[in-house]
Amino acid sequence: MSKPIRKAAVIGSGVMGSGIAAHLANCGIECLLLDLVPKQLTVEETAKGLTLEHPAVRNRLAAGAIARLAKQKPAPLYDDSFAKRITPGNISDHLAQIAGVDWVIEVIVENQQAKQDLLAQIELHWKPGTFVTTNTSGISVNAMSAGCGEAFRRHFLGTHFFNPARYMKLLEFIPGEHTDPEVVAGLKQFCETRLGKTVVIAKDTPNFIANRIGTYGLLVTLQEMVDNGFRIEEVDAVTGPAMGRPKSATFRTLDLVGLDTFMHVANNVFTNVSDPQEKAVFDVPNVLKTMVERGWLGEKAGQGFYLKQKGADGGSVILSLDLAAMAYVPQRKVASVSLDAAKRAKGAGARTKALIEAGDKYSLLAWNILKKVLLYSADKVGEIAGSIHEIDEAMKWGFNWELGPFETWDAIGLAKSVERMEAEGDSVPAWVKAWIAEGHAAFYEKRDGGRFFVHDGQLRKLEMPPEAISLRELKEQGRVVRSNSGASLIDLGDGVACLEFHSPNNAIGADILHMIRQSTEAVRDGFDGLVIANQGKNFCVGANLVMLLMEAQDGEWDEIDGIIRLFQSTMYRLKRFEKPVVAAPHRMTLGGGVEACMPADQVIASAETYYGLVEVGVGLIPAGGGCKELALRASLSATHPEADIQPYVNRAFETIGLAKVSTSGHDAIRMGLMRPGDRVVTNPDHQIYEAKQAVLRLVQAGYEPEREEKFRVAGADGKSVLLTGAQAMRHGGYISEHDLKIAAKLAHVLAGGDVPAGTLVTEQYLLELEREAFLSLCGEPKTQQRMQHMLTKGKALRN
Template sequence: MMRSIRKAAVIGSGVMGSGIAAHLANAGIPCLLLDIVPKQLTEEEAAKGLTLEHPAVRSRLAVQAIAKLKKTKPAPLYDDTFAGRITPGNLEDHLAQIADVDWVIEVIVENLDAKKQLLSKIEAHWKEGTVVSSNTSGISINAMSADCGEAFKRHFLGTHFFNPPRYMKLLEVIPGEHTDPAIVSGMKQFCENRLGKGVVLAKDTPNFIANRIGTYGLLVTLQEMQEKGYRVEEVDAVTGPALGRPKSATFRTLDLVGLDTFVHVANNVYENVSDEAEKAVFAESPVLRGMVDKGWLGEKSGQGFYLKKKGPNGTEILSLDFSTMDYAPQKKAASASLEAAKLAKGAREKTKALLGAGDRYSELAWNILKKVLVYSAAKLGEIADSIREIDEAMKWGFGWELGPFETWDAIGLVRSVERMEAEGTSVPGWVKEWIAQGNTSFYKKQDGATFYVHGGQYKALEAAPEVISLRSLKERNRVVKSNSGASLIDLGDGVACLEFHSPNNAIGADILTMIQQSLDEVRSNYDGLVIANQGRNFCVGANLMILLMEAQDEEWDEIDSIIRLFQNTMYKVKRFEKPVVAAPHRMALGGGVEACMPADQIIAAAETYFGLVEVGVGLIPAGGGCKEMALRASQHAAHPDADLQPYLNQAFETIGTAKVSASGNDAFKLGLFQPTDRIVINQDHLIHEAKQSVLRMVQGGYEPIREEKIRVAGAEGKAVMQLGAYSMRQSGYISDHDVKIANKLAHVLAGGDVPAGSLVTEQYMLDLEREAFLSLCGEPKTQQRMQHMLSKGKALRN
């Protein structure tokens, strides 16, 4: 049995090493960060009179890496203060301290000899029970540990994080031939539960799973492009969202990775495989070698397959013309296949639409896809034991919406294999045998369960108990009520889940109606309610299009009715006699925040970007958001003599500048989360954790939240906030319309023009919210902001 991991050490403080240390800190794991001792002083160190023996110099690399974590974007840390959980050191003075940690992670240069030498040093201070792993992206785990002792080998394995470690879900765990199975299972569980990772078990083969398949796919795409004369931007138009892949597609991905890094990764496979056909694909591309030799490495050098160039009309992104090896303006790729893919919904339908149009872009997509699918099937057993591991590795590591075998099912397994063989493509024998048995897909669903091919037969996909799939529950007829915007789903054990499923999960009358109906249903038949969904984002706000149309038509009574419905619905949630837990993830903005605030508790994903952003469209929160922030300020300053103003000022700044949390932890600092709220690092576990919270409240004898009066700052507090807005206008930071919005916001948060210290009701505050909101809806500049957001997707400053 593997011992608990309470402290870790990371050796190597580069981008990956410091990023892994940061994520361990995010998870609450104190971490030692070590690197080599510098051989030269910096100018600054020399000016201070320091020597190479000074402790600050000897640990400089780790110290600088930790400092850089606070400045890096996107942020590696959930909260800058978490950097305090990382202790800097160096390999000569502090390596002995690894005897006190539970996990040592090697993250140095990708060189076998260097790694073997380091492992020898680690083993000299190692204590049995401590897990040691390498973050190598493709070097053999067995080769690395070949000279180590048997006990050490049992505790050694590969843990390949993807960059950046905080944001990339995939973690490949690679056991060596001597690794203790208990260590493998223990690390898998720890990395899923504590680090929030999607863990796949990979074989000890070159580049493991994701980089093996992904590199192959990028190389055959490059080769297909050169053979058929496609342009860079044409390839990216085909191999991005049209195929259910990220917007970075092929060549933007290579520019982001770095062409030198990519060439190194491809060479690792070339040098370590024996199949000649496979070696031919991974052989060094003359084009890539030429670009690397010129220093055209991608984004880090300023140019690669794309080049940003400033011109009279702003920045233009040029693409590389392979015929001239010079940069030229991009030509928009347009075809029937791309248009069909754009109109199709979901990756399955997009892929079928792209392949089905029969034009030159369909041909490009097919020629790339068939090679990747066949290669993935050929590598099954060699790089991974199951198709699930390959599919999940590509989804979690490369951002594909469908893995290779899921894609194969989407385009039609039998039909596509017939086409491949007709075109002379050799299909792996096990795939043909599977079809010969009468099977038409690698996956199937039956009675709400998912099965996948494994060992020549269908095997049930076993989900961890911490993972609740709303889709699976719906397939098993667990929907209690539903309309166009939301559904109430039975989670079991007396808990129901309200799921949003409108476009972008935007809140409209349909969702609000379903919330009220759900409360009625839960009141009669359940013990509590979870508000959650598993869309790309929890909720991007209210339905802005409908609001703008009503405002342009001057339908003020209709807008008033919509806002009253929103306010009344949230008020009912807050006063509900049974526990309600909200579980937001990723973006929860505007109305999405207001849908969470009345809940008894928020259980949020660590990657939650939470904010009341209405000022960006010329409005203020009016679904209870202002009222809730004023109530919290009143609660913080509960003593009659306590100063309310600092808490109101924070709320005024948070709402008035449309601040959005950079993580779930950051939402606490903004005053948007309460001390009783909680963060879950693995988003897949979010609904389970929310359900458990409901059950704990029920078992603890739940008592509903009682209404309390809100102490307000009144006219005096309003004047203080408005003075702040005036000062920002005088300094040129905001516009006249921003001031108008800020004055309305100050009026609401302060409770209007009543005397300071007055006690008011929640309904009084809601009325102020609604009045201010309606007033702003009538402002032409607010309507301009709303229109701009809908058409451009970003805020207008007017």
């Protein structure tokens, strides 16, 4: 890349613009956020005696957008303090400041003329070499920049972020006909590495890739429902996880997007394509137009295809829209042979295949929708994207499909499905039939240690950057060193091994603990260091609660004691291991998952890591070293030997006692659950690579394991302070009597028991306190009720 990006300017402070600015700030980029100058004073501004010329008024739109970031859900910022990296301004006074930035992003209203006018202003202040991009969702990039100079157009392209910018991984690049390929390559590398995006290259066509195919799919689904008299909840039951799609399926997705927004996107294709058949599909149905006219726009309006109301019992009831009567009615449960078959199948491809082959009415609905989307996707290869892989990636990361269209086609059987399509009178693109005729059974093939896909009638290798390590591919290459039902040790190369959890929900049980022990033996003999990571949906949701509850209900206290001793000793062994260990948690990392990371020499967390010691939610306290580690860190935080450690112990007590969970990896560091020396990686695909590099750096630095030393505890006096706070919460009605009992156990452990304040203790001493408290709580009926409730309801019980 010819120049680094250290500072950016976002022009347009609406939901999308402020979200993009927030994500740039998340990734350490200083950002100037500009918007129009208001034409009228607010009541509050008038009361303060401000005028339209006052800077606070002139910058109001951008400043207000920044202020709202901390209140938005889901949170646009990894940490609220990152808002300081965004400077508000206005286009009239501050546009000239873009001469000092490295990237300008236009995010104003979706109107071609307005964008053209703004680009003309930007060019007046543009510094040669600065990237300029537009965050359009469908307007032609070439048409937009037609009036700009050649040098400017070489540095101009479309960058279509998906909303919300922090969470949606897809970023569509739309180069113009004059865009310099080196500009595209450099910005692509930056967006993938620093912003954590999956970048796909789209052609400059209406709605680009994801919105073109996604909108088509939603419209043909709506048409199938109307033509065949299906209810809304029936369609959503079929077009959700059963087809490898999100739980929001079709109509909840439309409600979330907003029906007016969806209509705008559909109309953009309708207006700009010439094929009559395609045009007919994108002609929005009258029922949708009627809903928009009535203001039934979806979630933002309080009603759309679904309406949430209070039921007779005071709880929430969700009604669905009867399109024939245009009235909301109670939902009816949806069940069928095909849906049951899909639930039993493992993996998105197997679920979809089971669904369409079952032979009932829902099976036929799924097939009629799916085949149209597959054929449309195949027909658009070359027109909207250069390859099938770009289309697959766009749909997976833009619409959260588990498999892209062509991956889905492979999963259901390419030749067999094409034969069925043609038997039903559908026209299959010639290139698809030619590929099958050459003897190919799929669009993607594995050979010679790589993955290939069809491109222009030939197989092209799918080139992956070295940072994108795939544990699945390494296992397919025979790189497994040891394995059992819960975990595997995999050779990452360069003397580094990876311990991968793969139990159900990656919950920690005896199988994982035994594999950790076996892994340390294998690494001691044949590797330089160890990474603890996996690429499951979540890193680890905690210990195996099912097993623990069964043992507690049966009164098998020796068994539970043995399990906790095994957990504690395994984590202690990991902490004192003579070779470096780096943990790489991602997404939900709870309870025992956090305790599995705490012994590591360094944690390389994904930015989207939701990290917390949440055992109190099931009536317990952390007993795999979590309490011990926070007590130790409290002692170490008070660097002077005479310094008061009580504030640090109080913080640990509150963090565990309230079962706090971080909202990001950065937030976990702020909370003290991770250390200042731990790192956060934005791109989850690069996380294992970065963890591996951290191990290699530790090896190169001449790694020596941390020696155990005694540390100070708050003792009986500190315990009293903690209990006083808990009792005040009980008196105030904020916690139950059982919560208070748990808090007392937790206070006893974190304070180091009833010893005098400042007593030096060992880690083993704290582990014994943990284990005793945990065992006693396991025997409490109310704790067992909480465990049962969590397993059956998926949420905490307050009893």
